[in-house]
Amino acid sequence: MLIHASAEENKISKNDKYSNINQDNFFYNAYYKSWDLQGWRNKIIKVLPKIFKNKKINVADLGAALGDKLFLIDELCNIEKAYWIDYSEVAYTYVKKKFETKNNFIFYKDDIIKSLDNIPDKSIDVIIMFGFLHEVQIDHHQILFQKIRKKLTDNGIILLSDNNLYFSPEHLYNGLIDSKFDGSIFTKCTEISKIKFYFELIRNTKKNKIEKKKIRFVLHNKRIDSIVGFFGKESEQLTKFLFK
Ligand SMILES: C[S@@+](CC[C@H](N)C(=O)[O-])C[C@H]1O[C@@H](n2cnc3c(N)ncnc32)[C@H](O)[C@@H]1O
Numbered sequence: 001m002l003i004h005a006s007a008e009e010n011k012i013s014k015n016d017k018y019s020n021i022n023q024d025n026f027f028y029n030a031y032y033k034s035w036d037l038q039g040w041r042n043k044i045i046k047v048l049p050k051i052f053k054n055k056k057i058n059v060a061d062l063g064a065a066l067g068d069k070l071f072l073i074d075e076l077c078n079i080e081k082a083y084w085i086d087y088s089e090v091a092y093t094y095v096k097k098k099f100e101t102k103n104n105f106i107f108y109k110d111d112i113i114k115s116l117d118n119i120p121d122k123s124i125d126v127i128i129m130f131g132f133l134h135e136v137q138i139d140h141h142q143i144l145f146q147k148i149r150k151k152l153t154d155n156g157i158i159l160l161s162d163n164n165l166y167f168s169p170e171h172l173y174n175g176l177i178d179s180k181f182d183g184s185i186f187t188k189c190t191e192i193s194k195i196k197f198y199f200e201l202i203r204n205t206k207k208n209k210i211e212k213k214k215i216r217f218v219l220h221n222k223r224i225d226s227i228v229g230f231f232g233k234e235s236e237q238l239t240k241f242l243f244k
Helices: 007-019 023-031 037-045 048-052 068-076 089-098 112-118 138-151 169-178 235-242
Strands: 056-062 078-085 105-108 124-130 152-162 183-192 195-204 209-219 227-231
Touching: 007 089, 023 037, 023 068, 037 068, 037 124, 037 152, 048 068, 048 124, 048 235, 056 068, 068 078, 068 124, 078 112, 089 105, 112 138, 124 138, 138 152, 138 169, 152 235, 169 183, 169 195, 169 209, 169 227, 183 209, 183 235, 227 235
Parallel strands: 056 078, 056 124, 078 105, 124 152
Antiparallel strands: 152 227, 183 195, 183 227, 195 209
């Protein structure tokens, strides 16, 4: 496993990266439908209207960067409130301008643990964590999961998609299950051209260990994240919509 950058180092590197962004980057991320990593994450987002139909929802995107995923969700779903959370100042300046006409968008430019305290308990229907958790210090994961638990409505869901650079899928699965979430973690096992295969992790309580159980697959042309997770009451539905 790699050495984790500190929050300060990460902020500097993200500010540098976002200083070079332009409109094309934003629309590339929001609309790159069918192939690379952003397309993969967009594919996950596209299951949301199937779950919520026309229901008004509150959404929080953690580590939301340019806000392109909130933009896409806003096009596909009926958003009551959208929370953008990220500690990058450059990304904050960008999204404040980009969404200046959106009165239902709320922006928190601070560390995630602190930012979540601003959100009323049991008010969020959807929490997005795309490419985010691997940047959060591992020893903050448990407190983060507990905070998320408090903020979600009873029917709220978590969508996560990430790499496994700094932690194992088992670490994530244990952390979320221990924080009383129901759901699944899928970990990429192999790919044959555009057919991407994932194992689903299952906790075997008798043997007190996590096993790689079912194999599922999904079609996607290029890069995908190596870990995908769906948690909350609708996690089985989400799984059915994304995987074969
Ligand atoms: C790799 S980017 C992912 C961006 C976007 N979610 C996507 O899918 O492309 C991770 C983002 O999380 C933010 N971030 C990382 N750790 C954070 C923390 N502890 N609190 C707030 N934001 C954080 C970074 O500033 C960065 O914009």
